[in-house]
Amino acid sequence: MTSKNKALETYIPIANLIAQTFGKNCEVVLHDLSIPQNSVVYTVNNHVTGRQVGQPFEHLIKDVLLSKNFENDCTANYRTTTIAGKKIKSSTALLRDVKGEVIGALCVNYDLSPLNDMKILLDEFMDTQQEKIEANVEPFDNVIEIVEDLINKMIGNSSVTTLKRKDKIELIQFMDKKGVFLIKGAIEKVAEKLNISKVTVYSYLDAIKKSENE
Structure with missing residues (x-):
């Protein structure tokens, strides 16, 4: 934790809890918005997107604050793509201090790649064909x-x-x-x-x- 804002430290157990609950494909990133150019101050499972402490925020304005789904200080389940091409399901919540001022953001990034492979497999397995048979069908062979x-x-x-x-x-x-x-x-x-x-x-x-x- 590199932030000087002690209030953000209280969110570290929450970040760890989320990551442990949803497993290795779930990355949690804690931002200190008082230092936008270096807002990332804590990460868990950062192999998902490669986010590093000291990096700036990426999607906060475009995908969170300007989203039509932004409500009650959060935007949930928006889609992002990593440089490596991973499809990521992301959610971001703003963090406020006791005065109600925004001090940070908690981001959850879930790698959908394994689930996408499973979805393809399930789609192939569940694929069926419903052929509509009309009357007077000319029979084949025997x-x-x-x-x-x-x-x-x-x-x-x-x-x-x-x-x-x-x-x-x-x-x-x-x-x-x-x-x-x-x-x-x-x-x-x-x-x-x-x-x-x-x-x-x-x-x-x-x-x-x-x-x-x-």
Whole structure:
């Protein structure tokens, strides 16, 4: 501590506490604004930005005092970048003496680089694609064969000739929910296997939609 202002010494435990709480990526800098050209009087974890005792303040006016977020003597969570290209999340609070005069500033600088790498990893991991499938999709390669096999299994061992209308509607409703009829030619396949006309399948689908909307 190089400041002659003894009042600023009371903030050293606070600076240490903040740095110890948030770890090695958290730098805390204490400024004595009575000596602007050499305002830095105390640092913790100064490897984050490289701030050295005896240096002047950098962002106090532009990013703190002139910020639209400056309120109650502080500006929190503004972004700065070091010469080395590190992205830093910074917060600064003014320090006043018993007379209410500004005597210094306490700055917290957090290195976002490790978190940014984690964010990229999480973004890649959480990336998903939601494809909107329209009706009458032309199937690729053997898709229609796979779906036809699924249709056969949905019908199962039921005797088509003995299936009641209600049972056929329930079966078609299940197929519809599973996306069977999105595939081009599926309605014709189902009509053939249930021994009903294509028009009947359409009428069942209309009845199902009407029932679901009621």
